[in-house]
Amino acid sequence: MKVLIVGSGGREHAIAWAVAKSPKVDKIYCAPGNAGISEYAECVAIGAMEFEKLAAFAKEKKIDLTVIGMDDPLVGGVVDVFEAEGLRVFGPRANAAIIEGSKAFSKDLMKKYNIPTAAYENFTSPEAALEYLETAKMPIVLKASGLALGKGVLICNTLEEAKEGVKTLMLDKQFGSAGDTIVIEEFMTGREVSVLAFCDGKTVKCMTSAQDHKRAKDGDQGLNTGGMGTFSPSPFYTKEVEEFCETYIYQPTIDAMAAEGRPFTGVLFTGLMLTEDGPKVLEYNARFGDPEAQVVLPRMKNDIIDVFEACVDGRLDEVDLEFEDNAAVCVVLASAGYPESYEKGFEITGIEDVNAKDGYHVFHAGSKFEDGKLVTNGGRVLGVTAKGKDLVEARANAYAATELVSFENKYMRNDIGKAIDEA
Numbered sequence: 074m075k076v077l078i079v080g081s082g083g084r085e086h087a088i089a090w091a092v093a094k095s096p097k098v099d100k101i102y103c104a105p106g107n108a109g110i111s112e113y114a115e116c117v118a119i120g121a122m123e124f125e126k127l128a129a130f131a132k133e134k135k136i137d138l139t140v141i142g143m144d145d146p147l148v149g150g151v152v153d154v155f156e157a158e159g160l161r162v163f164g165p166r167a168n169a170a171i172i173e174g175s176k177a178f179s180k181d182l183m184k185k186y187n188i189p190t191a192a193y194e195n196f197t198s199p200e201a202a203l204e205y206l207e208t209a210k211m212p213i214v215l216k217a218s219g220l221a222l223g224k225g226v227l228i229c230n231t232l233e234e235a236k237e238g239v240k241t242l243m244l245d246k247q248f249g250s251a252g253d254t255i256v257i258e259e260f261m262t263g264r265e266v267s268v269l270a271f272c273d274g275k276t277v278k279c280m281t282s283a284q285d286h287k288r289a290k291d292g293d294q295g296l297n298t299g300g301m302g303t304f305s306p307s308p309f310y311t312k313e314v315e316e317f318c319e320t321y322i323y324q325p326t327i328d329a330m331a332a333e334g335r336p337f338t339g340v341l342f343t344g345l346m347l348t349e350d351g352p353k354v355l356e357y358n359a360r361f362g363d364p365e366a367q368v369v370l371p372r373m374k375n376d377i378i379d380v381f382e383a384c385v386d387g388r389l390d391e392v393d394l395e396f397e398d399n400a401a402v403c404v405v406l407a408s409a410g411y412p413e414s415y416e417k418g419f420e421i422t423g424i425e426d427v428n429a430k431d432g433y434h435v436f437h438a439g440s441k442f443e444d445g446k447l448v449t450n451g452g453r454v455l456g457v458t459a460k461g462k463d464l465v466e467a468r469a470n471a472y473a474a475t476e477l478v479s480f481e482n483k484y485m486r487n488d489i490g491k492a493i494d495e496a
Contacts, residue, residue, distance in 0.1 A: 080142030109437025219251030302489030411452030
């Protein structure tokens with residue numbers, strides 16, 4: 074069969090890698106793709122937001138299944154466009170992807186259906202938000218309601234910081250229209266865990282757990298990024314926690330979306346905070362996490378095409394998801410200065426030395442070929458993933474592998490998975 078993947082980052086590289094393993098697939102396209110993805114797929118110069126062009130391409134090439142990797146096209150309605158053309162596509166429709174596209178919507182959904190989450194209020198007026206803050210308990214969290222590349226969350230320790238945060242989001246428009254509505258919610262403490270789940274509108278099948286590291290610098294310092302590294306599984310996501318979440322969070326979320334006339338088909342990403350009062354939802358995403366996909370998919374035993382098709386056909390209940398009894402760690406190699414200003418265009422070497430090892434993968438996030446050379450082309454450049462018998466071994470393997478890859482202004486966190494030592 075022929076498969077089209079939409080996106081250009083490390084997540085889409087991991088998806089392409091998994092799809093390429095399926096014996097059912099004999100041709101993969103990726104729009105627009107990147108240098109790493111080109112190893113498995115024919116990259117096509119169509120942007121992820123060019124829905125009509127993507128659908129026309131899928132019809133022209135007789136694509137059997139399109140997989141949407143990115144949040145923007147999902148929220149924008151690419152699945153609706155494909156379905157209207159009679160094309161098979163994996164991902165939620167726009168009215169379901171709103172669970173990521175509007176934090177205000179998802180918070181209201183959780184409140185209505187008693188899904189555990191932090192106390193909150195939504196604001197469309199900066200004046201009202203500032204007035205609310207005068208009596209709010211610090212620290213407090215401010216979130217741009219719309220899509221902000223994983224960066225529109227501000228943790229404010231003082232009233233002054235919180236007021237400045239309202240200005241940043243709502244008046245200065247640092248994240249554009251994403252800050253037209255903001256969510257102000259209580260600050261929760263505990264371990265963070267990410268759980269990805271396949272959904273077909275009624276059935277939920279959870280993948281193995283993972284934990285992302287959002288901050289740019291060691292010790293969770295620095296600005297929020299799209300993710301500086303991750304590990305899987307989380308030792309803090311116990312069987313007891315899993316059972317609670319399945320009963321009170323995952324299935325109720327899918328049931329709530331169906332009840333609202335927004336059946337969710339695709340991958341539901343639930344960001345959890347394991348608080349003293351039990352697990353609570355931090356956020357939802359409507360697709361694979363990045364870089365969570367880079368540690369979860371290499372551990373999945375199933376043919377991913379079987380799972381995608383079961384979701385699209387509404388028969389996910391027939392699938393038994395299986396994962397290897399091991400661990401994986403991904404360390405992101407970024408350009409120094411990310412997520413603010415950084416240079417690109419530097420030659421990358423050593424990737425083949427990592428990929429030659431069994432259980433090691435380098436997933437490209439921001440790379441391209443220029444004059445026959447592989448060069449950096451983004452803030453997050455590569456995700457170096459390694460497996461091991463346990464998290465300690467996987468972490469050691471991943472960091473050893475990062476030493477084999479070189480480019481000028483290479484930057485990474487040195488404490489990805491350090492929480493493992495405290496488990």
